Amino acid sequence: MTRPGLPPLPYDEWRETRDSLHLFCQIVGKMRMGAHPKLNHWWHVTLYPDTRGLTTGRVPCGNGAFRIDLDLLDHVVRVTANDGRHTGFDIPGLSAAGFLERLRTEMKDLGFEVPIVAKPYEHPSTIPFEEDTAPRVYDTEAATRYWQALCSIASIFETWRGRFAGKQTPVHLFWHSFDLVVTRFSGRAAPMESENQVEREAYSHEVVSVGFWPGDAKVRKPAFYAYAYPEPAGLRELALPHGEIIAQGGGSLALLDYETMRTAEDPPAVLLDFLDGFYEGAARLGGWEQAAMAPPHRVEAVSPA
Numbered sequence: 001m002t003r004p005g006l007p008p009l010p011y012d013e014w015r016e017t018r019d020s021l022h023l024f025c026q027i028v029g030k031m032r033m034g035a036h037p038k039l040n041h042w043w044h045v046t047l048y049p050d051t052r053g054l055t056t057g058r059v060p061c062g063n064g065a066f067r068i069d070l071d072l073l074d075h076v077v078r079v080t081a082n083d084g085r086h087t088g089f090d091i092p093g094l095s096a097a098g099f100l101e102r103l104r105t106e107m108k109d110l111g112f113e114v115p116i117v118a119k120p121y122e123h124p125s126t127i128p129f130e131e132d133t134a135p136r137v138y139d140t141e142a143a144t145r146y147w148q149a150l151c152s153i154a155s156i157f158e159t160w161r162g163r164f165a166g167k168q169t170p171v172h173l174f175w176h177s178f179d180l181v182v183t184r185f186s187g188r189a190a191p192m193e194s195e196n197q198v199e200r201e202a203y204s205h206e207v208v209s210v211g212f213w214p215g216d217a218k219v220r221k222p223a224f225y226a227y228a229y230p231e232p233a234g235l236r237e238l239a240l241p242h243g244e245i246i247a248q249g250g251g252s253l254a255l256l257d258y259e260t261m262r263t264a265e266d267p268p269a270v271l272l273d274f275l276d277g278f279y280e281g282a283a284r285l286g287g288w289e290q291a292a293m294a295p296p297h298r299v300e301a302v303s304p305a
Contacts (some may be wrong), residue, residue, distance in 0.1 A: 005152035006262035007145040011215035016137035020050035022178045029114040030055040031173035049154040071146035081110040096132035166293035179213035186288045222258035226278040232285035241273040
């Protein structure tokens with residue numbers, strides 16, 4: 001059974017548009033990263049789902065602030081300054097070079113200049129943005145279908161966030177890997193021994209992380225995932241209500257196919273069962289203080305009328 005807001009996302013049918021959108025998100029995300037004060041675990045670089053697409057949210061810059069929105073319904077980029085001025089441009093037909101040039105021009109017109117490293121990061125293309133002048137494939141219907149799915153998934157992720165009272169991330173999109181993520185923290189430090197600065201900052205503490213990605217060249221289908229860092233003993237054998245746990249890069253990764261979830265009788269329940277099942281098992285095996293991080297009972301207000 002298919003639910004509204006959970007359209008099919010066959011990877012091969014929209015791969016080129018997916019890669020274009022991924023690249024454009026990287027350019028927008030790098031603008032946020034270049035201007036926003038640094039936050040722990042790279043939270044200052046991510047994009048957020050909103051009612052029409054993806055946004056940087058408010059980004060402090062100099063004596064003002066800006067916001068960049070990728071509207072995936074009208075397929076335009078909008079740039080807004082904190083003094084009310086705004087501008088924008090259409091997405092279809094642009095190359096990476098053209099997208100970057102237009103964005104820089106619009107931001108400069110509003111008084112913002114943000115230096116960035118103008119090349120892709122963990123993307124199928126390795127061409128520096130300014131040299132990537134071929135128009136990118138951008139199917140507006142495919143981009144909108146992706147947004148519809150992302151919006152529905154973000155809402156389910158928000159429900160899952162409400163079941164935890166400890167430190168956790170917002171629902172946000174990491175543009176380097178193009179995945180929508182929520183991460184819960186146990187509160188215990190667990191610094192990763194790595195020469196990679198990005199990994200050391202991301203994995204400085206014990207986490208359970210879940211996410212959705214729309215597929216890539218290695219996993220050619222959209223899927224939900226979950227993992228624990230550091231991985232507790234016995235995780236590979238954890239039984240889940242939906243999905244499976246596979247070996248991945250020397251560790252374990254839980255996977256649930258998007259297609260399985262979206263065609264289920266109750267897609268939100270299937271996804272929440274997958275997320276809860278993995279978290280509860282990983283936290284138990286890892287010795288988390290689960291009771292201390294459960295949200296308190298909420299008493300509904302009673303109307304005096």
